[in-house]
Amino acid sequence: MFLKLEHARLRYPGSPRAALDDVSLALPAGALGVLLGPSGCGKTTLLRALAGLERLDEGQLTLEGQTVAARGVHWPPEARRIGMVFQDYALFPHLSVADNVGYGLHRWTRLQRQQRVAEVLALVGLQGYERRYPHELSGGQQQRVALARALAPRPRLLLLDEPFSSLDVDLRERLAQELRTILKAAGITALFVTHDQMEAFALGDLIGVMHEGRLHQWDDAYTLYHRPATRFVAEFIGHGVFAPARIVARGERVVVQTPLGELEDIAECPLPSAFPDGLCEVLLRADDIVHDDASPFRGEIVRKAFRGAAFLYTVRLADGQLLQVQVPSHHDHAIGEWIGLRAAVDHVVTFARGASAASPPALNSPQPPTSAR
């Protein structure tokens, strides 16, 4: 494994809570990892600890098999060969693009430096920009210069802390795609921090969700979405709500009773015995609910948000239960209108009622029950 962090703990002096609480993750060579989570969850601290800018209280970090941090071991940042790109990209305003990019290459000969600067500028699509100054570049171009500067000394790992946060949304999305292409072409292993899920999904081979210093899950986007490891991940990723539900056995089958009727034919459903009386909460995502006026279940639209190809409606059922529904944007309904709703869930995520953020879902059963319970 290229990067391996094991049981990392870090508490800032005077702080009541650990900023990193038993964090472990592994990143293979050439992979792009993304850390996602709400403000203050420890993402930046984790990057700084990897870079050597913060010292771990406990735990171990190995890079390409070398232990660079452990009890009694702390390699300084410059010895770790890690590049960093920060959100404010901090280019030197009085230096040309070439001098900014070549800044970390002072031990290289002039010729080597020139060649490497041209090479990394070409990599980020800015060939020929050597003589420009930062104020003559757009925000996106400046960010690409910052990326070129971080790549120039051939770091073995690149860390990026919200590299697009100061750019507008359109540019951010485009740069996220471009960045993935650039880093993949160069075979760079990188770890990003973001709090934008779409950016994380666009960029990451592996995505981590952090909450209060803990890494709740470290997985590919599909698994994160469909098999959240904790209630916090289920709630944080995508749009959806938890609704009260009950799992019951019906003959050979298991059905889940929800405010939108019974879910049948669901793969990997927990057995009723997973919860007292089968009572639980089921995750109903916006894309698990279909607008269907033939359905006996109806809800009143209380909020709507246009998302381009779809509307995200918040609807209230007659019993007061709120749901989120993703509907193709040619179905344009007004707030206050009642629409028919049908659940189309193929595998369920269920939690105990009132489960805490760190609780895992119930273990799903791949087998149908052998007898009615």
Ligand SMILES: Nc1ncnc2c1ncn2[C@@H]1O[C@H](COP(=O)(O)OP(=O)(O)OP(=O)(O)O)[C@@H](O)[C@H]1O
């Ligand atoms: N130098 C510091 N001294 C003391 N506490 C700190 C320091 N830096 C961060 N913290 C605290 O550690 C926790 C984690 O902060 P961190 O900056 O890693 O979060 P983050 O997930 O990157 O947040 P954001 O998305 O807002 O940048 C927070 O509670 C923060 O207040």
